[in-house]
Amino acid sequence: MEAEYEKPLPGVTNLNRPYWEGLARHEFRLPHCHGCGHVWYPPAPWCPRCHSRDTGWAALSGRGRVNSWTVVHVTGLRGFRGDVPYNVAEVTLDEGPRLITNLVDIEPGSIRVGLPVEIVYDDVAEELTLARFRPLAAGQ
Amino acid sequence: MTTLELKDRAAVCGVGHSVYGRKLNRSAIDLAADAIGGAAEDAGLAPADIDGLIVSMGTPYGADADTLAQVLGLELKMYSQTWAHGRFAATCIQQAAMVVAAGMANVVACMASLSATGVRPGLSTQRRRRSGGRGPDREAAREGGGGHGQDPVYGIDAPDPGAAMATQAYFERYGATSRDLASVAVSFRRHASLNPAAVRRDPITVEDHQASRLMAAPLRLLDYPQLVDGAACVLVVRADHARNLRKPPVLISGMQPLPAGRDEFIWTYPGFGVAQQARRPYEAGTQPVYRMADMDRSAIDALFTYDGFSFLVWMALERWGFCNPGEAPGFTRDGRIEFDGALPMNTSGGSLSEAHLMGWNQQVEIVRQLRGECGDRQVSGAEVIQWANAYGDSLIYRR
Ligand SMILES: [Zn+2]
Numbered sequence: 190m191e192a193e194y195e196k197p198l199p200g201v202t203n204l205n206r207p208y209w210e211g212l213a214r215h216e217f218r219l220p221h222c223h224g225c226g227h228v229w230y231p232p233a234p235w236c237p238r239c240h241s242r243d244t245g246w247a248a249l250s251g252r253g254r255v256n257s258w259t260v261v262h263v264t265g266l267r268g269f270r271g272d273v274p275y276n277v278a279e280v281t282l283d284e285g286p287r288l289i290t291n292l293v294d295i296e297p298g299s300i301r302v303g304l305p306v307e308i309v310y311d312d313v314a315e316e317l318t319l320a321r322f323r324p325l326a327a328g329q
Numbered sequence: 330m331t332t333l334e335l336k337d338r339a340a341v342c343g344v345g346h347s348v349y350g351r352k353l354n355r356s357a358i359d360l361a362a363d364a365i366g367g368a369a370e371d372a373g374l375a376p377a378d379i380d381g382l383i384v385s386m387g388t389p390y391g392a393d394a395d396t397l398a399q400v401l402g403l404e405l406k407m408y409s410q411t412w413a414h415g416r417f418a419a420t421c422i423q424q425a426a427m428v429v430a431a432g433m434a435n436v437v438a439c440m441a442s443l444s445a446t447g448v449r450p451g452l453s454t455q456r457r458r459r460s461g462g463r464g465p466d467r468e469a470a471r472e473g474g475g476g477h478g479q480d481p482v483y484g485i486d487a488p489d490p491g492a493a494m495a496t497q498a499y500f501e502r503y504g505a506t507s508r509d510l511a512s513v514a515v516s517f518r519r520h521a522s523l524n525p526a527a528v529r530r531d532p533i534t535v536e537d538h539q540a541s542r543l544m545a546a547p548l549r550l551l552d553y554p555q556l557v558d559g560a561a562c563v564l565v566v567r568a569d570h571a572r573n574l575r576k577p578p579v580l581i582s583g584m585q586p587l588p589a590g591r592d593e594f595i596w597t598y599p600g601f602g603v604a605q606q607a608r609r610p611y612e613a614g615t616q617p618v619y620r621m622a623d624m625d626r627s628a629i630d631a632l633f634t635y636d637g638f639s640f641l642v643w644m645a646l647e648r649w650g651f652c653n654p655g656e657a658p659g660f661t662r663d664g665r666i667e668f669d670g671a672l673p674m675n676t677s678g679g680s681l682s683e684a685h686l687m688g689w690n691q692q693v694e695i696v697r698q699l700r701g702e703c704g705d706r707q708v709s710g711a712e713v714i715q716w717a718n719a720y721g722d723s724l725i726y727r728r
Contacts, residue, residue, distance in 0.1 A: 197470075202472060229605075230605075256498065259494050259548075260543070261484060263542075266485075277483055277485050287605060289480035289485065302497070
């Protein structure tokens with residue numbers, strides 16, 4: 190953990206607090222609908238597919254595939270300037286939603302759309318864990 | 330109940346703009362006055378004739394509508410403003426067309442003014458320097474996420490990485506390359522070289538594009554827009570009113586509003602399959618704007634689109650059915666989108682080379698093309714021009 194975390198912090202609200210608290214406990218959960226089974230991101234007060242308020246939080250597999258990716262060479266963002274070039278990826282979770290994330294344990298030249306990945310709980314600061322992803326080991 | 334018939338009911342009677350450039354050291358209100366005053370003069374009207382004002386952007390990068398009215402002494406029957414985001418040029422002009430058709434105001438100035446690189450009241454650049462970078466962009470910090478796919482927690486608060494990811498998905502899906510994208514930048518720079526108002530007028534080649542630095546890969550510097558200070562204004566009046574003014578009217582024949590939802594994303598059309606979009610085959614079909622204008626794509630003499638990144642030109646061509654998904658890289662080759670090509674696009678140089686004014690400079694250029702005022706870059710015989718964006722809104726203008 191860094192002594193002082195200089196990167197942007199998530200905007201935690203009553204809607205997304207369970208998500209961030211789950212990550213801090215190394216649990217990957219997203220809202221899901223008891224009515225239609227839909228799983229979605231970002232958190233919402235009702236199901237964005239059927240508008241049911243009968244919703245809860247489902248534990249997810251933490252697996253997905255790279256939907257797209259970029260390597261950022263220029264950023265004005267505090268805390269990330271020392272990291273360039275760094276990757277940003279969009280991962281499609283096996284359950285359907287897509288998340289913006291960073292890939293770890295991979296060189297930019299090896300990143301491809303469709304690459305299978307799994308979650309890595311990255312404890313970046315006290316009470317802040319990010320959902321990063323790494324390539325799924327062959328055969329898994 | 331029948332729907333309100335708006336085809337050809339409103340017209341643009343005047344256009345104006347300030348000088349465009351980086352670090353002009355001029356306030357957004359100052360720049361706005363040049364655009365509003367220039368548009369009024371173009372129409373043969375005075376600022377006192379303006380009784381409606383619709384502003385795109387506003388604080389923190391530009392001047393707000395209520396402030397402009399007070400400071401510039403405009404007596405307005407109506408004003409409105411979209412939030413500080415760039416996608417609302419057509420939204421503003423469509424609202425103006427409805428306002429004048431309904432008789433709520435007679436002369437509606439639609440505009441944006443930006444002082445993004447220079448005078449920023451209340452923002453200390455000293456503090457920004459000390460901290461070794463800035464905090465997240467306001468747009469990126471919106472609850473529920475930034476509109477361009479930003480997530481500052483993972484290192485993206487600016488629009489470009491989201492556009493880069495859309496581009497990368499397209500590249501890998503269709504086998505297109507950065508070299509293919511270069512032809513868009515090269516064509517628009519040729520237009521800018523013929524436009525005295527453009528901020529970048531030096532011609533470029535595909536090799537120049539390929540040698541320009543990577544920003545958010547695969548996008549390079551020459552895929553990026555010219556972020557400048559400046560202002561541009563379009564005056565909208567009833568069509569019958571416009572016929573009595575100084576310049577020939579440019580009629581607003583078709584309008585299609587800006588859609589939103591989980592299948593809409595600023596960089597890609599529905600079904601493309603990024604952000605939370607479903608992934609499914611896309612067919613442009615007959616878009617409402619053509620039905621309203623009572624014409625089809627074959628009537629379009631030139632196509633203008635928001636080119637905040639070169640890739641958006643491909644998205645617009647495919648969204649609006651000028652070519653099928655995956656065909657845009659071929660479509661934009663060999664000067665086919667240049668002013669003397671098969672489908673002229675963004676003849677002022679667009680955001681990529683004239684100025685990034687969120688599409689407002691493009692509205693000015695469309696009107697001038699339809700009046701035949703564009704000199705060396707005039708599209709010969711231009712009668713119908715469409716403004717149509719990757720994110721789904723459109724206007725059809727005709728002379
Ligand atoms: Zn549901």
